Amino acid sequence: MRSSAEEPAATLDGISASELAAQLGVPRVDLHASVSSTLDVANAIAADAPSGTVIVADEQTSGRGRHGRRWASPARAGLWLTIIERPTDARALDVLALRCGLYAAEALDALAAGAIGVKWPNDLYVRGAKLAGILIETRWRGTSPEWVAIGFGLNIASPGVEGAIGLVPGTTRLGALARLVPALRRAAAASRHLSTEELARWRARDVALGRAAIEPAEGAIAGIDSAGQLLVTRANGSVTRHRTGSLTFAEPLECS
Secondary structure (H helix, E strand, O other): OOOHHHOEOOEEOOEEHHHHHHHHOOOOEEEEEEEOOHHHHHHHHOOOOOOOEEEEEEEEOOOEOHHHOEOOOOOOOEEEEEEEEOOOOHHHHHHHHHHHHHHHHHHHHHHOOOOOEEEOOOEEEEOOEEEEEEEEEEEEEOOEEEEEEEEEEEEOOOOOOOOEOOOOOOOOHHHHHHHHHHHHHHHHHOOOOOOHHHHHHHHHHEOOOOOEEEEOOOEEEEEEOOOOOEEEEOOOOOEEEEOOOOOEEOOOOOOO
């Protein structure tokens, strides 16, 4: 017997999985009423799923973020999804979370209450409050990626907690999904590290630029480089580069 935590959803706001796949131009959509995490579903089906498979859940009971953190994902209050892709350029994986964040911010801007900002390495912000988070999981075969799962949690409605925000009232999950999926797929299809043009687009949205940080190092944030490394200018003028870690500001972002 299928557990309630794995119960498939018949529709997403009235649209069936097959109809949704046709609208999005993807080979497969899996809809679920409730799952532990769409990333868990992706890991279970990725070996046989075609590139571009989209998994969406009404609710996640154990949605996850980086470093084992929990992402709150109540029923129908947001888009809780994972896309399975099969990239061929391992270098692009270095910057996939950043590229997904940038492309998603640009695609969702029209649905937000202000310009969507990006925060290294995997968050989207509006007016100092968190709107979305990204988590990438990769299965390797030797030195080549076999598949990647792009997990994306997006608040549609405001969660009603300090430091978090949703999209503008009246935004539907279908409306956001129609913008988001093509943007994430374009990001996944890109090759190499970030281009000069992509770095300029990132810089224009970077909520961290110039701010004082205490993690991953103390200093002023000077942006990112083409390989996705965070640049921190220390008190002595030296610049350190950080590929992993969390970015913690000396003062919190201000919500307005």
